[in-house]
Amino acid sequence: xxxxxxxxxxxxxxxxxxxxxxxxxxxxxxxxxxxxxxxxxxxxxxxxxxxxxxxxxxxxxxxxxxxxxxxxxxxxxxxxxxxxxxxxxxxxxxxxxxxxxxxxxxxxxxxxxxxxxxxxxxxxxxxxxxxxxxxxx
Numbered sequence: 001x002x003x004x005x006x007x008x009x010x011x012x013x014x015x016x017x018x019x020x021x022x023x024x025x026x027x028x029x030x031x032x033x034x035x036x037x038x039x040x041x042x043x044x045x046x047x048x049x050x051x052x053x054x055x056x057x058x059x060x061x062x063x064x065x066x067x068x069x070x071x072x073x074x075x076x077x078x079x080x081x082x083x084x085x086x087x088x089x090x091x092x093x094x095x096x097x098x099x100x101x102x103x104x105x106x107x108x109x110x111x112x113x114x115x116x117x118x119x120x121x122x123x124x125x126x127x128x129x130x131x132x133x134x135x136x137x
Contacts, residue, residue, distance in 0.1 A: 004120075007061075008069070013069060016069045018036060021073050039072065042098075042102045053122055053125070053133070054132065056127075062121050072098065119132075
C-alpha cells in the first residue's frame with residue numbers, strides 16, 4: 001500500500017527541522033534560528049536541480065521529506081561531533097555543519113530513483129503520465 005503524504009513546504013520543513021534539532025547544542029538561540037533558517041533556504045534553493053521533467057525543473061525541494069530533514073540534522077550532528085573530537089574542543093553544531101549535511105543529501109539524492117516524486121511533480125504540473133519526459137541532471 002502507498003499512502004500519499006504531501007511534501008513539506010518551507011514553513012513546514014522549518015518546523016520539522018526545529019523538532020529534530022531541539023536537543024542540539026548551538027552557540028545561542030539566535031545562532032540556532034539563523035542556522036535552521038539558512039538550512040531551509042539551502043534545501044529549497046532552486047539551483048539544486050535533480051531532473052528536468054518536460055522542461056520543468058525538479059529540484060531537491062521537490063524531494064524533501066520529514067525523513068530527509070531528520071537525516072540532515074543527524075548528519076550535521078555527526079559532522080560537528082567528528083570536528084570537536086578531532087580538535088579536542090566542544091563547539092556544538094553550526095551553519096557549516098548543516099551546509100555540509102545538505103550537500104551530502106543533495107549528492108545522495110542525485111543517485112536515487114524518484115519515480116513517485118516525479119509522478120506527483122508531473123501531476124502538480126498537469127502532465128499526463130504517458131507524456132512524462134525525464135532528463136536526469
